[in-house]
């Protein structure tokens with residue numbers, strides 16, 4: 635998988651069909667592009683894992699992770715779990731970013747991808763036809779055992795973290811966290827607190843609780859996330875979102891959000907900063923994203 639594969643996502647999705655996946659058009663975007671859902675694995679499986687990638691279109695590791703998972707699942711015998719995946723939730727904005735990606739993809743080029751709107755934050759509203767289509771698709775499920783919304787921090791970050799929905803099974807959360815602690819390369823710090831301030835509660839290093847609002851607040855007027863929507867309909871055992879960074883800068887561990895932002899602006903504009911940082915290459919990002927998802931799938935398959 636390469637960053638420039640972003641330019642051929644539809645082709646890669648259609649290839650999974652040749653390899654045996656069920657590819658379904660579940661709706662069309664505002665500009666008329668297809669929104670696909672791809673299902674792989676035993677239709678009779680009692681466990682269902684749902685993954686949606688790309689609610690934030692500039693966080694381009696998300697669709698690449700989804701495609702990479704589909705490729706792995708079609709090449710190898712999948713675990714006894716049904717996977718249902720939307721690899722590109724916002725095809726219009728992802729294609730704008732893909733068009734701007736140079737052939738030689740640098741960190742600065744990735745940081746400068748800026749076509750993005752907040753489909754995650756407005757998931758429960760009718761603002762975006764993409765969200766309406768994905769909601770209607772989700773409503774057909776009988777059950778969802780684990781739900782993932784794939785995101786990246788899309789920046790140089792002090793380290794790595796994931797959000798976990800507050801209604802998740804804590805036994806699962808702890809097992810996943812210890813698995814990730816064991817498999818993440820040790821130069822990538824699992825953060826002890828959320829640098830964005832969104833979560834105040836660390837469940838484990840690198841895993842922060844995301845409060846899921848009560849049902850009555852999801853009334854179609856107050857915007858809610860896909861994590862809240864899925865939680866309230868299906869009560870999955872595990873609901874999570876990734877925040878994979880493009881590079882890590884341990885010197886920013888105690889920095890304020892403003893200082894982190896300034897460092898990112900420097901690299902975006904000038905290509906360098908006074909802080910030393912280390913890029914996380916694409917293969918390592920994919921490895922971590924997939925390790926996280928497989929660790930949940932293994933628990934789901936055994937449950």
Ligand SMILES: [Zn+2]
Nearest residue numbers: 690693785786
């Ligand atoms: Zn995001």
